[in-house]
Amino acid sequence: MARSEEAQAFFHAVYSAVQEIPHGKVTSYGHIAKLVGTPQRPRQVGVCLKHLPIDPSARFNHENVPWQRVINAKGVISPRSQPEGSRSQATALEAEGVIVTTGALGELMVDFAEYGWFPRILPSEEGEELESIDSEEGESDEE
Template identity: 60%
Template sequence: MPSDEAAEWYTSVYDAVQQIPYGKCTSYGHIAILLGYPKRARQVGVCLKYLPSFDESQPNDHEYHSGNVPWQRVVNAKGGISPRGESGLGARRQADRLRAEGVEVDEGRGTEEAMVDLSRYGWFPDELPMDYMGG
């Protein structure tokens, strides 16, 4: 049972992720910045990791779930989709969901991770330098 503060953090993250426009991506770090905690990129990842899957038989079981939180639109600062174990199955599902909404994903060649071109599909309102690439 998470503390109230932790629960608020989780819901804040899910709310922020829901603001990412269809067909766009942003980074864990950017979500953290939006919420006022620039150093908690990792915690953002934790929240998505524990985002419950949508269960049709129990639609009201969770307020936030994989059906109403576009978790696939969150990638790392380089635009990469980390394998996160399980032989990269999770990453592949993420890539598929992104392609389904028109986002091009470069399939990782060999051991490399799949990549999204954030200069084209990135969603970085307000600040954000876009420093990772020429822009």
């Protein structure tokens, strides 16, 4: 487990941010990346979740980190190598009341307008400790 300290801090930040997603809500990898101060690395957020320990004794694990609440920017549950993975994520979301629909190509989608959680990010002096306030009114996708 010899990750560099920086990498470990990143993992920690990501897991902590994911824990802030409200029950029954979802956000994107990209938004988590922004929340932790590294807006250009949404991909690494995926890496973190991919490596989220199953072991309940781990500091961060599948039990205390709501990994299922993170989907991609298109509102689709990111397909892994195997479709079963995304399916189980859909099941986990449905278990908390989130409605998951299936697209023409079998994509599992969640309506951001209904379940999206994209708090405004307030820049701080250091750029590290980012504050976030949840704006109850989700801006659909108008800009």
